[in-house]
Amino acid sequence: MENKLTFEEAIAQLETIVKELESGQLSLQDAVQKYEEGMRLAKQCTTELERAEDVVVKLMSQGKLQDFDLPAEEE
């Protein structure tokens, strides 16, 4: 289920969980559950950030998306 979260959603949720834990209002059982969920989110974020792929670039031409070839460096 968590895999469907975008990076933005995942890190936002992670930070919310940290705040909840820091409030000290959670029962032990809830705290442990939140902790596990938070660690799962942290792992998801880290994995996504570590993906070293190049960004996907498209060219919009006559209302259609095409692959975009990076122009060569000028000498």
Added chain:
Amino acid sequence: MERKIVTVTALTRYLKYKIDRDEQLQDILLRAEISNFKHHSRGHFYFTLKDESAQISAVMFMRDAEKILFQPKDGMKVLVEGSVSVYEPYGNYQLYVRKMTEDGVGELYLQYEKRKRDLEEAGWFDPARKRPIPMFPKAIGVVTSPTGAAVRDIIRVISRRYPLTKIIVYPALVQGEQAKDSIASQIHAANQDGLVDTLIVGRGGGSIEDLWAFNELVVAEAIRNSSIPVISAVGHEIDFTIADFVADVRAATPSQAAEIAVVDRVTLFERTQSASSKLRLQIQHLLDRRTKQLMTLTSSRVLRDPRSMFTNAHMKTDQWTERLLTQHPKKRIDLDHEKCSSLEARLSRSMQQQLDRSKRLTLHVFDKLELVNPLGIMKRGFALATKEEHIVTHVSEVQVGDTLSVRVQDGQIETQVLAIHKEDSSWKTN
């Protein structure tokens, strides 16, 4: 030889014809100083252009004069463009000015300044209009030349910082006559497509003419009307265009625009690390706290030494017994006894005080009695005369030859009356 006689009109027309035919005089670019400037009520300018050693009359008609972006004044150095012709009614030649700019300031620069001022007054640059750039864009639209350095820089920076997004290039002409419409229509297209949540509009560096499209009103309008937040990225740090002021954020360069568009993944990585280490710390704290609580409970005296509960009860019983004993009857009698003897003591003490007071009083009285003691008076030299045990107080009580006893302080003298002298005053007092 007969000489031909001509009219003034004919001569003047001939001169005008000669001058108007001269190509050199029809396209003149002149650097000069304005003097004798008059702004005619119909909108024309009449003035003189001069230098150190010559001058020429000049006129600029309303249709050209109203395009001027500054207020001409006497003494102002200008560049003018125009042609020379003759004004027949006055018989003078003059310069018909078509364009005029302040010398040293480019015409484009003046147009830029004027537009900037107008749009600023119209509220187009209002900070309240600026929209935030999304922190995590799903896709970034780039309106620029698909072959320029700008697009390459943007792609490189975004790939390095945040490859989680996508880039869609909206190719546009960024130079020349058609650039303004090309840029404006691509901004519009990106808004129509709705595929991107951030737009970068720009190009690499160039001259003011090269960058001019980004000063055009149609581009400014397109940026203003874009519902997608726009980052402008035109030229270098020193280049400012109208597009920069209308955009939600101005980036100094295309690379910087990319940095503004996406957060660096190193920052995000640190954010994630910080969150997960906080998580670990919090759960550790919580477990420590609970463990400590448990230990406090298990080590409490009640659990460790249940008999202590009874010790406490014992102590309480003892306390109450003690208090009860003070209320015993015998204790009461003892207390009464004590009270009695205390009262006795107080009584005898007060008796003694009374006696002392009486004693002191008596002594005082004795002192007073001593003052009237006849013996005391005798000590001071007085004597007491008696006849047959009666104190003699008047001369009438004695006769010559009577025997009188005279008492002095240390004894008695027997005497005989030899004479009696009665004093008159005594009579009166008796």
